[in-house]
Amino acid sequence: MNAPRQLLRIQCIGCVARFLGTPVQRVILPAGAHLQTPGSQHKYGQLLRPFHCSAARSTSRPSQTELEKTAEDETFNKDKSLVTHDDLFERAARDSKTKADFNRVVDVFSKKDIRRRGHVEFIYAALKKMPEFGVERDITVYNKLLDVFPKEVFVPRNFIQRMFNHYPRQQECGVQLLEQMENYGIIPNVETKVLLAQIFGEKSHPMRKYQRIMYWFPKFKHANPFPVPHVLPSDPVELARFSLTRIADNLDAKLTIYQYPSTDITETGEEVTRPHIVGIQSPNQRSLLAKHNPCRPVFVEGPFPLWLRKTCVHYYLLRADPIPPEEKVEEELDPEMIGPEQSLFYPQRVELDLERDMGDDFSFDVDDVEEGPVYAMCMAGQGDQATLSQWISGLQETCPILGQIPTVFRLESGPRELQTSSDAQQTPEQEVETDPIIEEEPLHSQRVKQ
Template identity: 70%
Template sequence: MNSAHILLRTQCVRCVTPLVRTAVRQTALSNGGTTHCPTLTSTCVQQAHRAFHISSGNNKHWPASPTSKANDEDTKKEKSLVGLEDLFERAGKEAKTKATFITAVDVFNKRDKRKRGHVEFIYAALKKMPEFGVERDIAVYNKILDVFPKEVFVPQNFIQRMFNHYPRQQECAVQVLEQMENHGVMPNVETKVLLMQIFGPKGHPTRKYQRMLYWFPKFKHANPFPVPHQLPTDPVDLARFSLTRIANDLDARVTVYQMPYTDITETGEEVQEPHIVGIQSPDQQSLLAKHNPSKPVFVEGPYPLWLRKTCVYYYLLKADPVPPEEKVEECIDPELVGPEQCLHYPLWVDLDLQVHMGDDFSFDVDDLEEGAVYAMCMTGQGDQATLARWISGLQETNPILGKIPTLFRLESGPRELQDLTAAPQRPSGSDMDSEKHGVEYEHAAEEDEQQHGGQRVKQ
């Protein structure tokens, strides 16, 4: 290495020597007018050698010109990267829409031709998509994939493909496709073209795209009870949809017992009355008609129901489980087990299967029984007075409720449910309706309250 440096310096000095001789001749002619050419001394050669091989580290000791200082400040301002999330915050100051989101992406693309920091920007964009409401827009996902530099991450041979060429960029692109999959967004032809230009036909993102095209059409309609992406904003419509989903009975009938309205009391105070929506099927009506009037029914709740990111609450009208001594075994129709029964397709089979001696069948989930559910409802307020109106509305189609005592098992519900002590003053008509049921059955209700634990409020 030392000999190579010496040869390089010698060649540089030979190149500079003719220039130095010409300069010395011109200086001599201008001063003395003589044509004598002085010989190059070792000092001149050393000075030329020093000027040619000066180190860049010594430049920091030289005084900088004001123009160079200004240029350095400008470059520092350009290199100072603004927070990637700040781009979306600045673009969405007025309104967070699809147009402002695309504007933030365009600002990043125009800021640097090399697109430095594009991986961090894409992760920040994926995080901000739900705020702008574009998490289910395929055009926005293609716009994000377009941020990747083209034809840079394409593997050129099988060794690069084997060792996961540019793994950080490939993982980022796979994350984009996984977010599309989570939100149910189907990629299109433009997505395929972008992935082929960025990662080639053998990259992991391209393989992920191919798997999505294979599995998405198979599972798109696999759920028999789909939930729409946009839930109804009206509370009555949302309650009607939720109750229909819970009941899962085509014969069930949804009834709106009360629409939300504003009532004015005698003192002139405005009271917001909630909505009351209930559902009941013909089978539930027949079960309620067979209920023993000497035993009470219970209003229980609230029970949560999640619809995507929205949580609603419902209440049940149910009875206690039937005691074992009161159960009636259903008789099997003898025509189903007669001689005319087909042996290949039997309608009723009673087989005593041989089991292992070590098996423990003392506990079985199917043997656990609960009381019959007679009706369900959803309301904006879960206090006793509001639920009493629901029972009053049910009495029109179920007259037996006038003979059955009704007890309330109300738990501490969500924040929007009001406490009984803080409930607003109700009109006189609602108080009369709440006192209709179970007045003459207080004794039976007290006995049942002693038998069953929990919070019970007599109506």
């Protein structure tokens, strides 16, 4: 009953003040509250307004880094879209995009709010920006992103929460992070498992995803006997050597460097660029080329693409048309090699009358597409006819029959600009000296020496 009485007394005092026309500056009430009239506000200004709070935020800030200012602005921004987090990464990458800059952005976001508000949107934006910073294959960066999640908040406490997919949005974000690791071939480590257990628990979807990755990845990690390194050589000659040895199906193939890349300046001051020329040829290809009919032309074809992860290189072939049936000559096997002295593991001919069951089919439907023989392969810095002619000239030293065989160039528009006819024609004074041809030992003989 005290509250209604106090309100009634305040109302009565206000009426008496208006009736008497005298300003009542302050009336002391039992509760310690103060009553002030409109005249008192005009007289004393804002000094007698005890319960007033300004809703405006102070614009003065202490000196901070630009990233921390951007992170604080996001705290007051109601729009939690990916644009704000993308802007945070773009401001950090104005000068350079390195791993240190990426980690600095993650640290700024982790320290700006202890509750990690907007962490799901930030992690999605960080996953999208990882290839730009070159950290898409770094396991420590993925663990740092997992550390952004609040700990022990999304862990289900009972079987009902576990059954109804506790915090599905956060679990889906964790699974998406692990899927990106899987796409780049990154195997999680023990720290990843500990973080997932602290964030989502032992029976969550991200933990199940981690267990599947750890089961299958070690089985297929060394499935490819000829893996391509993640970092390819920057030297074009080394890259051509690696690519040609990967294409060649014979370990005895000999790789030859016909010309190294260089830049010369002529007497007139013109700059002449000499591209690299690297070729490979096996002994079987050399013997087939020696038996080629001089009346039939050979063709230089290309360029053909070869992808090495994200790098595309191009190579050229020296080949011929398929041999007509009337010119085919079946090679007779040496009778000395067919007998008790032949190898039982690699026999040249097997003549056995094997008994077959009644249901066996003796006919085979095989689509035999005949292709012309391939005599050599090469990679060059330029795909014009003048550069490839130097490759053919180098092949004539080991295969003199090429000087008698007509050569036809079937070149398509390659990745580089073709030289004009005026650039290809050289005067005797401007003729470029050729480098000595360097022949490497076959791969098979190198392994035997080792």
